[in-house]
Amino acid sequence: MLRSATRSVFKRGLVTPASKPVVTELSNGIKVATLTNEQSAAATVGVVFGSGSASENPYNNGVSNVLAHLFHSEGAQQAAKAGIQLSTKTARDYQSYVASFAAGSGAVSKPLDLLQSHISAALESSSDAATAGALAKTAKEVAAFEASNHPGRVLEHLHATAFQNTPLGLPVRGTVESIEALEKADLQTHARYHFHNSNAVIVGSGNVAHDELVKAVESQISLQSGDKPVEKKKSSFLGSEVRLRDDTLPKAWIAIAAEGEPVTSPNYYVAKVAAQVFGSYAEAEPASRLQGVKLIDEVQEYHLCDSFDHYSLSYKDAGLWGFSAETSNIHQIDDLTHFTLKQWNRLSISVTEQEVARAKSLLKLQLGSVAADSVKLAHSLGAETLALGAAPDLTRVFEKIDNITVKDVKAWASDRLWDQDIAIAGTGKIEGLLDYMRLRNDMSMMRW
Amino acid sequence: MIGSRTRMAGARQLARHYHISAKDSASKVSTLAVRVHAGARYAPKEGLAHLLSRFNFHNTGNKSALRLVRESELLGGRFESTVDREYITLKATFLKEDLPYYVSALGDVVYKTSYRPHELPESVLPAAHHDLAVAQACPVKSAENLLYSTVFRSDLGNAVLYDAVQKVSLDDIKAYADKVYTRDNIEIAGQGVNESDLKRFVNDSLFASLPQGTSLAKEATPKTFVGETRLRSAEGDSVAAIAVPVAKADFATYQVLATYLTSALSDLSPLVTKAKLDQYSNAGLFSLYVKGSDAAVVSENIKKVVATLKTGKDISAAKGAAALQLALHNETAAFPVQLSLDNVKDFKLGKFSYAAVGDVAKLPFADEL
Amino acid sequence: MPQTITSIVKMGDFILRSPALSKVVVPVAQQFVKFAGYRQLGLKFDDIIAEENDIAQTALRRLPEDEGYARAFRMIRAHQSELTHHLLPKSQWVKPEEDTLYLTPYLLEAEAEAKEREELDNLQLTTK
Numbered sequence: 001m002l003r004s005a006t007r008s009v010f011k012r013g014l015v016t017p018a019s020k021p022v023v024t025e026l027s028n029g030i031k032v033a034t035l036t037n038e039q040s041a042a043a044t045v046g047v048v049f050g051s052g053s054a055s056e057n058p059y060n061n062g063v064s065n066v067l068a069h070l071f072h073s074e075g076a077q078q079a080a081k082a083g084i085q086l087s088t089k090t091a092r093d094y095q096s097y098v099a100s101f102a103a104g105s106g107a108v109s110k111p112l113d114l115l116q117s118h119i120s121a122a123l124e125s126s127s128d129a130a131t132a133g134a135l136a137k138t139a140k141e142v143a144a145f146e147a148s149n150h151p152g153r154v155l156e157h158l159h160a161t162a163f164q165n166t167p168l169g170l171p172v173r174g175t176v177e178s179i180e181a182l183e184k185a186d187l188q189t190h191a192r193y194h195f196h197n198s199n200a201v202i203v204g205s206g207n208v209a210h211d212e213l214v215k216a217v218e219s220q221i222s223l224q225s226g227d228k229p230v231e232k233k234k235s236s237f238l239g240s241e242v243r244l245r246d247d248t249l250p251k252a253w254i255a256i257a258a259e260g261e262p263v264t265s266p267n268y269y270v271a272k273v274a275a276q277v278f279g280s281y282a283e284a285e286p287a288s289r290l291q292g293v294k295l296i297d298e299v300q301e302y303h304l305c306d307s308f309d310h311y312s313l314s315y316k317d318a319g320l321w322g323f324s325a326e327t328s329n330i331h332q333i334d335d336l337t338h339f340t341l342k343q344w345n346r347l348s349i350s351v352t353e354q355e356v357a358r359a360k361s362l363l364k365l366q367l368g369s370v371a372a373d374s375v376k377l378a379h380s381l382g383a384e385t386l387a388l389g390a391a392p393d394l395t396r397v398f399e400k401i402d403n404i405t406v407k408d409v410k411a412w413a414s415d416r417l418w419d420q421d422i423a424i425a426g427t428g429k430i431e432g433l434l435d436y437m438r439l440r441n442d443m444s445m446m447r448w
Numbered sequence: 449m450i451g452s453r454t455r456m457a458g459a460r461q462l463a464r465h466y467h468i469s470a471k472d473s474a475s476k477v478s479t480l481a482v483r484v485h486a487g488a489r490y491a492p493k494e495g496l497a498h499l500l501s502r503f504n505f506h507n508t509g510n511k512s513a514l515r516l517v518r519e520s521e522l523l524g525g526r527f528e529s530t531v532d533r534e535y536i537t538l539k540a541t542f543l544k545e546d547l548p549y550y551v552s553a554l555g556d557v558v559y560k561t562s563y564r565p566h567e568l569p570e571s572v573l574p575a576a577h578h579d580l581a582v583a584q585a586c587p588v589k590s591a592e593n594l595l596y597s598t599v600f601r602s603d604l605g606n607a608v609l610y611d612a613v614q615k616v617s618l619d620d621i622k623a624y625a626d627k628v629y630t631r632d633n634i635e636i637a638g639q640g641v642n643e644s645d646l647k648r649f650v651n652d653s654l655f656a657s658l659p660q661g662t663s664l665a666k667e668a669t670p671k672t673f674v675g676e677t678r679l680r681s682a683e684g685d686s687v688a689a690i691a692v693p694v695a696k697a698d699f700a701t702y703q704v705l706a707t708y709l710t711s712a713l714s715d716l717s718p719l720v721t722k723a724k725l726d727q728y729s730n731a732g733l734f735s736l737y738v739k740g741s742d743a744a745v746v747s748e749n750i751k752k753v754v755a756t757l758k759t760g761k762d763i764s765a766a767k768g769a770a771a772l773q774l775a776l777h778n779e780t781a782a783f784p785v786q787l788s789l790d791n792v793k794d795f796k797l798g799k800f801s802y803a804a805v806g807d808v809a810k811l812p813f814a815d816e817l
Numbered sequence: 818m819p820q821t822i823t824s825i826v827k828m829g830d831f832i833l834r835s836p837a838l839s840k841v842v843v844p845v846a847q848q849f850v851k852f853a854g855y856r857q858l859g860l861k862f863d864d865i866i867a868e869e870n871d872i873a874q875t876a877l878r879r880l881p882e883d884e885g886y887a888r889a890f891r892m893i894r895a896h897q898s899e900l901t902h903h904l905l906p907k908s909q910w911v912k913p914e915e916d917t918l919y920l921t922p923y924l925l926e927a928e929a930e931a932k933e934r935e936e937l938d939n940l941q942l943t944t945k
Contacts, residue, residue, distance in 0.1 A: 019474040039473055042775035076712030083768020085776065102772050206779070284578035286571045287505060287527065290517040292937065354522070354940050361524030364543055368477035372639070372780045394476050512930070518937045566879040 021381060021391040022210045028225060029197035032214050033385040034204035035377060043206035044087075044374040045108055045213060046098025047115050047221070048382025050201075051194035051229060053174070054092045054167035054315065062138065062174015063182060063190045064095045069141075070126060070134040070187070071097050071118045082110050089379045092159075092168055093263075093316050094386055096203075098378045103207035112220045119223065122191040131184045139179045146176065150253045151324060153244075154425050158255040158320065161242040162423030168235035168315055198228045203382040206374030235317040239421025241436050247429050251306070252330050254426040254433055256337065257322025258417050258443070263314045263387040269363070269397070270412045271312040271321055273404050274347055276359035276366075278323065278340075280309040292358060295343040303329050304336040316387060320423070321416065333432035341442035347413035356406050364398055419444035466650060467635040470643035478640035480540045480550050481782035482558065485664040486628035487534040488608040489728075493620060495610025498579070500621050500628075501531035502572045504538055509560040513571075516553060525550060533596070533604050534728050536628070539782065544640055548649050555653030558629045563622050573610075580609045587687040587805045588722060588737050594677040594803040595691035595735055603670050604728060630661020637782045665729045669695065672731075676802040676814040686743035686806030687721075688750035690817075692797070694725065694732035701763075702734040704792045707773055708766035709736065716756055719749040727785065743810035754817040760796035767792055822866070822924040823932075856911040857904045858895040863920035864888060872931060876923035884919050 021035045052064055068088035079086050085100045097118060099111035121130075146153060156171045163169035200223055204213045237259035261271040281296050282288045283306050289296065299305055305327035313320045327336060370376050384391035420443055426433050491497040505527050506513045520527065525542030538557060540550040583589045597605040610616065636655070638646045650656070672693035694702045702725040708714050709723040721739040725732055738753060740746040767789045778784035804811040832838045850856065855865055868877060877885070898905055 037473065037475075037779075039471065040775070040779050042772060042779060080711040080713045080769045081765055083772050085769065085772055100772060100776055102768070102775055284575060286502075286513070286575050287517050290514045291521060292518050292940070353942050357942055358521050361522060361543070365477060365524040365526065365541065368475065368543065369541060372473075372475060372477075374779060375776065398476065512933060514930070514934060514937060518940070522940075522942075565881075570879075 020393045020395075021385075023385060023390045024210070024214050026214070026218060028223075030217065030221065030223065031201045031385060032204070032210070032217055033201055033381055033391060034208060034210040034213055035381055035391070036204075036208060036210065037206055037372075037374065040206040040374060041103055042100055042374060043103040043107070043204065043208040044098050044100040044378040045111050045115070045202065045204045045208060046087075046096055046378050046382065047119070048094055048096040048098075048201045048203055048379070048386060049194055050094055050199045050386040052091045052094045053170050053172045054235065055194060055229065055231065056167075056170055056174075056190070058170065058178070060182065060186045060190060061170050061178040062142070063186055064090045065142075065173050066134050066138045066179060066182060067122055067187055067191065068095065068097070069138045070122065070130060073134050073137070074121050074126060074130055075099075075114050075118055079114055082114075084111050084114060086114075087375050087379075090172055091383065092170075092172060094383045096379045096382050098203070098375060100206070100375055105212075108204075108208060108213055108216045109220060112216055116221055119191070119195055122187060122195065123224075124188060126184070126187075128184060131187065135179060135182060138174070139176055142173045142179060143176050145173060150249065150251075150427055151326060154253045154255045154427050155324060157242045157244065157427075158257055158322075158324075158423055158425040161240045161425055162237055162257060162259075162320060163235045163318065164238055164240060166233055166235040167231065168318060192224070194229050195223055196226045196228065197223045198226065201382045201385045203378045203385070205377040205381060235315070237318055237320075237421070237423070239423060239436075239440070241424035243425075243430060243433065244427040245430050246427055247431070249428040251326055251328045252333055252426065252428040252430045252433070253324070253326050254333065254337070254424070254430060255322060255324040256341070256422055256424050256439065257320040258420045258422050260312050260319030260321035260416070261314055262317055262319055264316075265314070265319075267412050267416075268314060269401050270404055270408050271314075271319070271416070272363050273356065273359045273401065274409055274413060274417075275310040275312040275321060276363045277347065277351060277355050277409070278308075278310040278343065279359070279362060280307070281305075282307040292354070294346075295340060298339045298343075299336070302332060302335060304332055304339065305329065308340075322422070330429040330432055333430065334434050334438075337434065337439055338442055341439065342445075344413075344417055344443070345445055348410055348418045351406060351409055351413070353406055356404070356409055360401050360404060364401055367397060368394065417443065466631055466647075466655065468637070468643070468647055468650060469635070470638040470641045470646045472642050473640045475640040476544055478542060478544045478547060478638060479782060480542075480547070480554060480641065480646075481637050481639075482538040482554055483635045483637070483783060484536045484538075484558075484628055485534065485633050485729075486536040486624070487532050488606040489533050489603045489666070490628065490664050491606065491624060493614045493616050494607040495576075495612070495614065496616050496620055496624055497536060498531050498576055498608055498610045499568075499572060499616055500624055501529045501536045502575050502579075503561060503563060503567070503621060503625075504529035504536070504557050506567050506571065507562050507564055508556045509562055510556050511553075519549075520553070523549060527553075531608060533606070533608060533726075537782075547638075547641060547645060548652075551646070551649040551655075552653045555650070555655040555657075558634070559654040559657055561625065563618060563625070565618055568618055568621075576610045580611055583609055585683055587681065587684045588689075588739060590679060590681065590683075591687045591689040591737060591803045591805045592735060594679060594805070595689060595801055596733065598675040598677050598801045598803065599672050599691055599693050599733060600670060600731075601673055603666075604731065604733070627661075628664065629658060631655070631658045632661050632663045633665075634658075635783070639782055667730050670731050674799050674801050676804075678804045678808045678811070679806075680808050681806050684806070685739050685741050686746045686808075686811060687737055687739045687804070688746050688811050689735060689737040689803045689805075690750070690754065690800045691733055691735040691803070692800050694734050696730065696732070699725065699727055699732055700787055700789045701792050701795060702732065703774070703787055704763050704766050704770040704789055705795050706734065707770035708761075708763040708795075711766060711769050713765050713769070714761075716753050719753055743807035746806075747810055747812050751812060751817055754797065754800075757795070757797035760794055762793065763795050764793050821928055822872075822921060823928045826921065826925065850913075850916075854904075855895075856913075856916060858898050859891050859905050859909055859911055860895050861891065861911055861916050861919065863918055864891055864895075866920065866924070872924060872927045875927040875930075876920055879923050879927075880920065888919075 023033045089096045101111050160169045202217050305325045308325035310323040381391050488497045523546045529538045542550050706723045706725050709720050721737045723736040725734045738750045802814040832842050
């Protein structure tokens with residue numbers, strides 16, 4: 001047989017120690033987490049709250065998204081003058097507000113001021129005009145998202161059906177209807193309930209010193225004290241489907257997922273490796289067509305889809321493990337789903353050593369690639385600190401991934417994928433998307 | 449084509465001279481970028497640079513494209529090749545410990561790509577067509593291309609993507625590759641890479657076999673023109689755009705201007721869809737785009753923007769924001785941009801070129817602005 | 818074991834390298850070609866290699882256009898001759914020097930690609 005791809009010949013030891021995330025918990029309950037990169041000329045600090053769209057309810061859905069827009073509209077003028085760049089991210093489990101600035105001693109105070117003033121603005125002092133402006137802008141953006149971002153829309157509906165009637169089912173951005181119904185008081189109530197010391201992490205990334213940030217936070221940031229807001233309801237997965245058939249669209253977009261792993265699960269990385277076994281594929285990229293994935297060979301032979309992407313999404317209570325695909329071959333959607341799900345079956349019974357090794361390497365590449373960009377890093381650092389208490393050190397994560405074996409993947413897949421319920425969402429020309437039972441039947445085999 | 453043996457002999461004797469830079473970091477993932485002065489402005493036929501870029505990472509004398517992908521995914525790495533007006537950039541992103549493999553792989557691509565005849569119709573052309581289709585679906589991109597060809601005509605004005613207006617043959621691609629892949633014409637940069645390691649591995653790779661060549665980079669200021677173009681198009685929204693050629697000395701002003709116009713400091717920012725400065729070795733182009741689904745609104749907005757810019761403005765307030773943008777850009781860029789913004793003060797719009805795309809009947813002409 | 822063009826070419830090269838073997842085999846091969854009679858129908862050897870498989874289809878796709886047309890012409894002419902139970906006039910017979918292996922290099926490349934893909938698909942990782 002063939003020798004493995006020249007790995008041993010070219011291996012070289014690490015020379016530079018990787019910087020690790022540092023977390024300090026202040027006396028008032030705020031956590032400060034930093035991941036320093038001294039080479040950067042810029043730095044990013046921010047505040048991340050452990051409440052995103054999953055902490056909303058159907059009546060104030062989208063409120064986090066509006067608050068993010070308010071942050072931009074209120075703070076933009078001041079920030080631009082001070083040479084600060086704002087960025088926000090609203091997710092299901094968190095919302096983050098970060099400010100990037102040119103690194104330098106004492107430079108951290110201005111962006112922190114800006115963050116503090118936003119938080120107070122959210123709580124009470126924002127003007128009616130600014131609130132109305134933010135509401136209108138958010139509604140417009142959400143309308144544009146719903147009209148043109150079909151893959152994104154399918155993913156939202158996948159969550160909506162998989163976690164129906166539970167918090168994770170709410171769309172991250174909100175809907176046009178829910179946002180139009182919001183008022184200033186809704187924003188304030190939400191902020192008052194969630195913007196607590198115990199629910200916040202101050203993050204720093206790029207060229208920012210941990211001690212300096214801790215000191216500055218102690219003197220400059222004051223949030224409401226109080227207990228972590230209680231989540232009323234746990235999210236749970238329900239096998240179900242939603243179809244938004246629209247034959248006026250040029251293609252079909254579909255997504256299918258089984259229940260995945262929550263962030264805290266010991267199998268978090270196993271699920272991620274399993275998703276990377278199939279990875280992603282784009283027909284237009286020559287290199288993508290050459291990947292060593294059996295599913296891609298089948299997809300290509302019959303041109304079953306234009307692109308697909310496998311993922312393992314994890315949240316506090318639950319997760320989704322599945323794939324999204326875009327196809328212009330609308331008459332063979334049945335083949336696409338059949339072959340894909342049959343390949344998923346293989347995870348339980350015949351996934352190979354080589355496939356798992358490939359997936360592990362690609363997962364490491366994916367996780368390591370985030371690290372250079374201080375803005376992205378700030379968002380993820382906050383999210384991880386909130387979910388796990390402290391962001392995991394990449395070296396430890398890589399060790400964990402290295403230790404995953406074929407047996408682990410098979411065990412996980414037999415438990416979580418084999419003959420399990422699925423959630424299905426689709427839009428565009430999906431007449432060919434088979435009914436729920438036909439698809440569900442492909443999650444296992446009578447014999448192999 | 450130059451015989452590979454003569455190339456090899458010549459190269460070994462010359463002093464080992466490359467443009468290499470490296471920045472080590474604690475990151476687990478490294479990137480290696482090879483930047484070649486081989487963009488559209490240097491290509492004798494339009495689209496040739498694009499096809500050469502798309503030919504990268506195909507079969508080479510040492511390794512087939514399939515083997516490269518399969519080995520690389522087992523190590524945890526990916527490749528991409530991009531083309532613009534100035535450069536073809538080959539980039540590899542990989543786990544830190546695999547640096548030697550990726551240096552050798554990139555060297556292989558640059559020196560020994562075999563340019564098999566069947567690869568052109570089977571793999572390169574479909575990918576190139578896809579790039580073109582994506583670009584043509586974007587009215588802002590169309591406006592940008594029109595502005596470039598108006599302002600620079602040839603050279604920087606050459607079309608980047610291959611549209612088969614000028615037929616390109618495999619021999620053209622081979623000849624162009626021989627011309628541009630020379631040691632003086634490429635720069636190698638590593639991020640998260642130890643510099644002496646990188647130099648050593650480069651010396652051991654096929655990069656060392658490249659002929660010395662000369663840098664094609666142009667220094668003389670190109671000729672520029674003023675004009676306007678209109679393109680009827682049903683593809684997406686309507687766009688009205690203006691552009692100003694920028695001399696090297698004015699890069700700072702226009703960089704700050706671009707930030708100013710897109711930040712909250714300017715009242716125009718809600719109207720401006722995009723404003724940017726593209727920098728090249730001997731010139732730049734500042735361009736500004738107003739986009740909208742209703743051409744009448746776009747028309748009104750572009751008039752307002754141009755009228756305001758003509759009155760002159762103090763833009764120095766945006767210096768800090770512009771410097772930060774550069775710093776954030778440099779965090780992830782393989783080739784950092786250095787620009788001193790200290791002396792920036794006022795800006796007043798003088799002569800400009802103009803492009804209208806979309807529902808042009810409702811968009812203004814240049815003399816109406 | 819199914820024979821591949823690669824293995825046949827390899828065997829041929831081996832025979833030609835050995836003077837003793839080629840002394841025996843080459844005259845036999847020439848007789849075989851004569852009795853096979855395809856040249857009298859205006860065909861080249863590469864025209865009669867089975868083309869109903871992926872390898873040959875890939876090779877044919879990559880054949881330069883003029884070669885492809887010439888091949889089609891020869892085949893139609895041969896069919897017509899067969900149909901009418903005639904051989905071509907002697908002047909139109911394919912001469913030995915015209916009987917070139919125009920398709921074989923493409924077949925070899927396609928086979929090499931398929932073999933490499935097969936190997937890489939069945940890669941075994943060795944622990945270091």
